[in-house]
Amino acid sequence: MADAVRAAAAGDRDAWDALVAGFGRxxxxxxxxxxxSAADAAEVSQTTWLRLVENLDRISHPERLGGWLATTARRESLRLLRLHGREVLTEDESRLEPDDGGRVPTPxxxxAVMLDLDRDHRLWRAFAGLSERCQILLQLVVVVAPPYAEIAEVLGIPVGSIGPTRARCLDRLRRLLAADGMTSATGAY
Known part of the structure; x- marks a missing residue:
C-alpha cells in the first residue's frame, strides 16, 4: 500500500483509485x-478523502495509511457531531417529551465527575501506549465493528488471527492499566 500512496502523491490516478477501493469501506x-445519517457519513467520508488529498505529500509513514484514515475519519465524525450539537429533527413531538416520567435527574x-475524568484520562494514556496496530485493531473491532473479513483486509492479516491478536492487545492494555494502578480489583476497569 505504501507504493500506492507514493504513486498517488505523484499524481497516479490508478494508485488513487486503489487507495479508495482499499480503504473506502x-x-x-x-x-x-x-x-x-447516511448523508452525514458520506460527508465525513468525502472530507476524510479531501484531507488525504491535502496531506498526501506529507504522509511520513505511507505504510500506516489505514491508521491515518481511521483517525481522520473519527475526528471528522466527532467534528460533525459537535456541529450538530443537540439538534433533534423530528416530526413526532412526543419524542421531545422526557422518558423519565418528568423526574429531574440527580446531578x-x-x-464523581473528576473520578470519571481521571479514569478516562488514564485509560486513553494506556491506549496510546499500545502499538499503532493494536490501536487500529481495537478501534475497528470495538468501535466500528465491521465483519472480520473487512478488518482482515484492512490490516492485511488472516481472519483467524483477529481474535488472538485482539486478546493480546487487550492483555497489553490491561498490563498498562495495572502499571498505572488501575486494576479490576479496585473497580477501575
Whole structure:
C-alpha cells in the first residue's frame, strides 16, 4: 500500500483509485459507527478523502495509511457531531417529551465527575501506549465493528488471527492499566 500512496502523491490516478477501493469501506464504516445519517457519513467520508488529498505529500509513514484514515475519519465524525450539537429533527413531538416520567435527574457530584475524568484520562494514556496496530485493531473491532473479513483486509492479516491478536492487545492494555494502578480489583476497569 505504501507504493500506492507514493504513486498517488505523484499524481497516479490508478494508485488513487486503489487507495479508495482499499480503504473506502473502512472510512465509511467509521463514520456510520458514530451513528451519523447516511448523508452525514458520506460527508465525513468525502472530507476524510479531501484531507488525504491535502496531506498526501506529507504522509511520513505511507505504510500506516489505514491508521491515518481511521483517525481522520473519527475526528471528522466527532467534528460533525459537535456541529450538530443537540439538534433533534423530528416530526413526532412526543419524542421531545422526557422518558423519565418528568423526574429531574440527580446531578453527579464533582467528585464523581473528576473520578470519571481521571479514569478516562488514564485509560486513553494506556491506549496510546499500545502499538499503532493494536490501536487500529481495537478501534475497528470495538468501535466500528465491521465483519472480520473487512478488518482482515484492512490490516492485511488472516481472519483467524483477529481474535488472538485482539486478546493480546487487550492483555497489553490491561498490563498498562495495572502499571498505572488501575486494576479490576479496585473497580477501575
Amino acid at each position: 473502512l472510512v465509511f464504516a467509521i463514520a456510520t459507527a458514530h451513528r451519523l 453527579r457530584t464533582p467528585e
